[in-house]
Amino acid sequence: MGLYRERILPVLVDRACGTAGLRKWRAELSGGLSGRVLEIGFGSGLNVDHYPSTVERVFAVEPSATAFRIAQRRIGGSPVAVELVGLDGQSIPLPDDFCDDALCTFALCTIPDVDAALSEVRRVLRPGGRFFFLEHGLAPDPGVAAWQRRIEPLQRRLADGCHLTRDPIALVRGAGFAFDDVAQQYGAGPKPWSWFTRGVAICPDLP
Numbered sequence: 243m244g245l246y247r248e249r250i251l252p253v254l255v256d257r258a259c260g261t262a263g264l265r266k267w268r269a270e271l272s273g274g275l276s277g278r279v280l281e282i283g284f285g286s287g288l289n290v291d292h293y294p295s296t297v298e299r300v301f302a303v304e305p306s307a308t309a310f311r312i313a314q315r316r317i318g319g320s321p322v323a324v325e326l327v328g329l330d331g332q333s334i335p336l337p338d339d340f341c342d343d344a345l346c347t348f349a350l351c352t353i354p355d356v357d358a359a360l361s362e363v364r365r366v367l368r369p370g371g372r373f374f375f376l377e378h379g380l381a382p383d384p385g386v387a388a389w390q391r392r393i394e395p396l397q398r399r400l401a402d403g404c405h406l407t408r409d410p411i412a413l414v415r416g417a418g419f420a421f422d423d424v425a426q427q428y429g430a431g432p433k434p435w436s437w438f439t440r441g442v443a444i445c446p447d448l449p
Contacts, residue, residue: 247402252309255401256286259348263430268292268347271376271440277342280366282331282359283349284324287313293322300345301336303328331359339368347376350413352404360417367445373419374442377410381428381437390434410439419443 269292276296281289284302286309293300302324304310310326317324328335332355344363353359363373381387390406397406411424424441 248306249308251402252286252306252312256288256309256312259285260288261430264288265292267376267429267438267440271347271374271442272345274372274442275343275345275374278340280334280336280341280344280363282334282344282346282363283353284313284326285309285347285349287316287324289345289347290316290320290322290324293320295321297322300324301327301341303331303334305329332362333358334362334366336366338365341366342368342371344371344373345375346373348378350375350377350410351379351406351408352402354403356408356413357417360413360419364417364419364445369445369447371445372422372442373414373445375410375414376438376440377408378406378435378438380407380409381433382426383433386433386437393434406434411441414441414443418446420446 268289272289272292273294275294277298279297279300281300282303284304290313300322304326331349331353344367350356367373381390387407394406397404415421420443422442422444424439426437426439429436429438
């Protein structure tokens, strides 16, 4: 699985997650970003083309060297500077209250300890900072959800731990964020993979 995980899967993910339909969702989500932005699960840079002019700098967290290498063409064509600062969203090497906004697209499904990652996002964001996320997850329809549970063991093996049944709203709320905006709907493609949640959540003051 080493060669598949390190060399082949990032290319497949780049293609699967770079469709025209998903580009529209990414553009709608990213348009509100500003200041210093933390992006966890940076991947192959599919959000780079959608950074607005209000973004000063992006601090990227991405474990895959292949994915980040694919991203170089997109980074090179962007006016926004991107700095790779870490490999693990569960331990982000940035100071407390350092970033104005954070961004995550199709990564909460895969991070092994997603609660730890969201805790790190909350730590790195300044109070009042916003967490922008776009994720697939557990569908509201019982029949679709049943198929998701059947397929998930194979999905996790083939897609480097990707879960089909995580609930991004529950995860983000459980990390202590307050929701500012959220939208959910099916996208194009088979329903077990296409129940999407696009949200913006506010980082409260840490206790």
